[in-house]
Amino acid sequence: MNQQQRHEAIVELVRREGYASIEQLTDHFSVTPQTIRRDLNALANDGLLRRVHGGAGLESSTVNTAYATRKTLNLEAKRRIAALLASKIPDRSSLFINIGTSNEVIAEALLERHRELEVITNNLNVAAILQHKEDFNVIIAGGQVRSRDGGIIGEATIDFINQFKVDYGIIGISGIDEDGSLLEFDYQEVRVAQAIIQNSRQVYLAADHSKFRRNPSVRQGNITQIHALFTDLRPPQSICQLMESHDVALHIAD
Structure with missing residues (x-):
């Protein structure tokens, strides 16, 4: 699984579960915690997820990212x-x-x-x-x-x-x-x-x-x-x- 495929899979998992921890994602994708942190930061920067302590959750459906x-x-x-x-x-x-x-x-x-x-x-x-x-x-x-x-x-x-x-x-x-x-x-x-x-x-x-x-x-x-x-x-x-x-x-x- 390449990085783009992993990013898509992370988004799907978080959308399905509402939240995913770094530990959970590390085990699920068999990669290091550092890799998952980089993935979550990139997805949060793209506005696809909301970065929270220890993992990631869904982006708000009512508030847009600041201009x-x-x-x-x-x-x-x-x-x-x-x-x-x-x-x-x-x-x-x-x-x-x-x-x-x-x-x-x-x-x-x-x-x-x-x-x-x-x-x-x-x-x-x-x-x-x-x-x-x-x-x-x-x-x-x-x-x-x-x-x-x-x-x-x-x-x-x-x-x-x-x-x-x-x-x-x-x-x-x-x-x-x-x-x-x-x-x-x-x-x-x-x-x-x-x-x-x-x-x-x-x-x-x-x-x-x-x-x-x-x-x-x-x-x-x-x-x-x-x-x-x-x-x-x-x-x-x-x-x-x-x-x-x-x-x-x-x-x-x-």
């Missing part, structure tokens, strides 16, 4: 994903970009080589990044500004999004369950994302490997509703089968 921490998590993977996704966006396209640190990295990638994009966003950080490109038309949705991450949410935001029909909707997600459910932490954020999906001709989802089997509690939709997934590692088999049966394209940034 400053999320900005640095899996940053290199996010940059690879962003470059690949940006390469699929033609010049002079119209697009939505919603809340999320992955989408902020995508905004940076779009600056490098694109021309004359029209971007509607409910993310103040995305707008701040894109404002430096003089030939971009950047439109900020109205609504309530969420102080912790610059996201814009609320009924006014949904009404604003519903006034547009764009070529591409670029969305992120906090978790993808084994049944393909797209999961988030904030109900209001979910409602805005659903409006983006409904008003986009093509929906592109950017999600690094840490989002698979992460378990927030609010359902945004299903992976079958998008047109393409951009990620850095092959998703679990159940998700791959679901995507294949619904003609959802898979793009892996290596």
Whole structure:
């Protein structure tokens, strides 16, 4: 069993049991306690588990990781994903970009080589990044500004999004369950994302490997509703089968 397989098995065991001690995992996988500690620290940094004294437990299903921490998590993977996704966006396209640190990295990638994009966003950080490109038309949705991450949410935001029909909707997600459910932490954020999906001709989802089997509690939709997934590692088999049966394209940034 290689490291990635062991990581997946640890996550599955903790999800099933709710908690696993270092001693239990050492015996189960026949590796040293030092190896298990490194595994648990890596999984906790990816947001897949919660590190506790002597072992690991489930991540909270109601509270997201702090924004400053999320900005640095899996940053290199996010940059690879962003470059690949940006390469699929033609010049002079119209697009939505919603809340999320992955989408902020995508905004940076779009600056490098694109021309004359029209971007509607409910993310103040995305707008701040894109404002430096003089030939971009950047439109900020109205609504309530969420102080912790610059996201814009609320009924006014949904009404604003519903006034547009764009070529591409670029969305992120906090978790993808084994049944393909797209999961988030904030109900209001979910409602805005659903409006983006409904008003986009093509929906592109950017999600690094840490989002698979992460378990927030609010359902945004299903992976079958998008047109393409951009990620850095092959998703679990159940998700791959679901995507294949619904003609959802898979793009892996290596």
